[in-house]
Amino acid sequence: MKDKIAVISLSKGILGESYCQFQKELAENRIQELGFSIYYPTHVLEGAEELAEHPEKRAEDLIECYKEKDVKWIFSVIGGEDGYKVIPYLYQQKEFFQNQKNNPKPFIGFSDSTTHHLFFYRLGIPTYYGMSILNDLAEEKENLLSYSKSQLVNVLQQQSLLKLSSSPYWYEERKDFSPQGIKQARVQHKECFGYEWLGKSSMQDFSGALWGGCIETLSRLIEKREEYPDLKDLLMIKEKEILLFLEPSEVKSKPTKMITMVKEILFEVQQQGVTICGILFGKPQDECFYEEYKKELQKEIYSLPILYNVNFGHAYPHSLLPYGAKATFHAKEKEIIIEQKIEE
Template sequence: MSFKLIKPMKLNKGDKVATVSLSWGGAGDDEILWRYEQGKERLQNIFGLEVVEMPHTLKGSEFIYNNPKKRAEDLMMAFSDKSIKGIFSCIGGEESIRMLPYIDFNIIGSNPKVFIGYSDSTTTHLICLKAGLSSFYGASVLNEFAENVRMHDYTVKYVNKTLFSNEPIGKIESPEYWTSERVPWLIENKYTERKMQPNTGYELLQGTGIAQGRLIGGCVEVLEMAKQTSLWPSDDVWKGAVLFLETSEDMPEPTYVEYWLRNYGTQGILNKINGIIWGKPYNNKYYDEYKEVIYKILRELKLNELPVLYNVSFGHTLPMTVIPYGALAEINCEESIFSILESGVI
């Protein structure tokens, strides 16, 4: 079944975990620091973790932007430190690919541990993938853990199931409600809850029967920055995989998604995979247009039977589940069920 990755050890209450700013450095900006502290508090109080910062985590957005080497050093230090059991990304951004020249893949491969984040953290997930380690596409400190008033129960549930348990993760339910409402990160908004909307559940775009494969993917815009770099996955990673893709709060126009997907087709990737999981679009913008683009590209490739499950909550809308890279997943087309058939950790 295509590729296998090293699974990290599960997290336990009392474990020390590190927070890192590998992309945008806003966690350390004066006006946002309260938000970081709120996310840190949730990691401590809800999950029982001891949270430490790396030397540059809170140096602020200007420093972080100007020093990709220091970001990489923080990541290497967090992996090297035997007392640290997990690494939590503060937030995404748009240019963590600049860390690539400063990464020591041997350090990561020799020190397997939990890394979690999403959006521009896709780059760090590809770094872990190249090092042979399974990482976790999921909540970040400033967003989900620091959600106004309280974390969503759905997000808490899947963080616990995926990072704190070595039992098979099982069926991934679709949340009943969702939001991507933007409430500015001002301290006066701290007690303003975002408005939730009813969710419509998973939508099977095409496919029959049951498809299985190992999970690979991320934020589609960030994956574009990795193409033709040393991080781009090799053919054996795509073969028989379940590809998960989602778009960011930039809400790219459908035409661009069409171009990007056509590239996946031209590379032969879409012919190699066993299925696609597509994330709920931000604000539900282009919900139908993205579907049409997916149909169009798959029809061009005569892949009319490739299973595609749409509107899955693993990205830029809340609440969100956690996707472990390399874990064996299943799409049940007959019942529109998405399952992860093994544990994410050992």
């Protein structure tokens, strides 16, 4: 029997909607091509309205995935904006999840899934930031984006070293998500900038444990933690020295708003006594506000080394970043090396 990849909606529950059926079939085929079968927990296909009204069902699906012995990976369907509503239900089962450390099922997602990454990270369960079912596996009828596919295969094969370098191409977000639109290749552009160094000193090596996520989601967690006290624990960092990875979402926040949120996140980290060894900043989607974001970072965060235009987050293609793993940027090679601890 094949190992299974479970697909789960911890945020927006749209996979069961009729307009997603073409992408659902694409994802099923792509998962089979990767050597796995697909697993649908009980509620994942019940539709967007039902799952929006019942965050406890989303939590129940996650627990079900852990109980299903053949499930080896758990993949988020897509992001959203209310993933934090699941957290109180997950904390009611905190002991259950703590007991899963010896049977880890790595979680993959991004955007609003930042919330769930932090939950798993706090419990020591492996988790990879950067892809989702609808944004990656249910893409283009013929092939995954080659850069994204290479990154995903390396992770699924559990390679102990992951290497990231700048993709030679970037791709626009789709404007047409109909079946006919999805069949068309994304609009492709040659990458003109590559990794850009924004530190006040000359480009240099830096390293630390990976921690971070979507800027807008992290800002929302900081804002909502008084209303949802369990969120306070999510923002606690276990390591003393981190490589902070941050990326702007598809809402394309104005530059002044973006830098305000980034400064909030930096304050949250630094007041814990955690040292930020450097920042990996994801490529803005469609290169929107590309130069403006850069200028704000250089003006406001000038004391930290910043590697700008890294291929993760809402811009395409995607890479995968494992929370808590040691990552090192090698300036001479312009390459990021991530060292994973792989459980035998």
